[in-house]
Amino acid sequence: MTELWIALTDIPAEGRDFSFTDQSLWTGPMAEFHVPGKIVKPFSARMRIVPQDKGFLVTGDFSGSVRLPCVRCAEEFEQPVSGGFEAFEEPAGETGADDLEDAGRVRLVKGAPQFDAAGFLWEQFLLAMPENPLCVEDCKGLCPQCGVNRNKELCACVENKGDPRLAVLRNLKLH
Numbered sequence: 001m002t003e004l005w006i007a008l009t010d011i012p013a014e015g016r017d018f019s020f021t022d023q024s025l026w027t028g029p030m031a032e033f034h035v036p037g038k039i040v041k042p043f044s045a046r047m048r049i050v051p052q053d054k055g056f057l058v059t060g061d062f063s064g065s066v067r068l069p070c071v072r073c074a075e076e077f078e079q080p081v082s083g084g085f086e087a088f089e090e091p092a093g094e095t096g097a098d099d100l101e102d103a104g105r106v107r108l109v110k111g112a113p114q115f116d117a118a119g120f121l122w123e124q125f126l127l128a129m130p131e132n133p134l135c136v137e138d139c140k141g142l143c144p145q146c147g148v149n150r151n152k153e154l155c156a157c158v159e160n161k162g163d164p165r166l167a168v169l170r171n172l173k174l175h
Contacts, residue, residue, distance in 0.1 A: 006049070
């Protein structure tokens with residue numbers, strides 16, 4: 001995964017603003033973690049890091065869009081992905097240069113804190129992605145019998161109503 005560690009020792013007490021437009025922050029992890037989709041509108045992120053007593057306040061936002069397949073009809077569509085964030089990050093324990101796998105988003109290297117901006121932005125991206133992306137809210141999906149896209153055309157398939165002996169249970173209401 002793409003790494004972008006920001007040294008936090010040089011950040012003044014009032015904080016510092018950062019901006020990110022490098023698309024590899026998103027395309028690299030998308031490929032690595034097999035996230036379906038392709039970036040349509042390039043992503044950009046703004047981040048402000050403010051030192052606090054025992055950690056760092058990280059605020060900002062990001063936006064862009066990806067082309068995704070609809071979970072109902074499998075047609076690709078453009079999905080805007082954006083979000084704001086506000087998080088308090090505190091340093092993990094002291095780590096050596098060779099032992100970075102278990103480090104959190106803020107690590108200490110030789111006593112100096114560093115923040116994993118790429119990992120943080122990737123996490124925010126995943127949280128903003130829809131769990132079940134739909135091309136439109138009322139997507140009709142594919143016909144389970146003939147496979148036609150019901151959004152584009154009608155099919156002549158007969159809908160299976162189920163076992164007629166259980167028809168009385170269809171109107172059963174549980175209180």
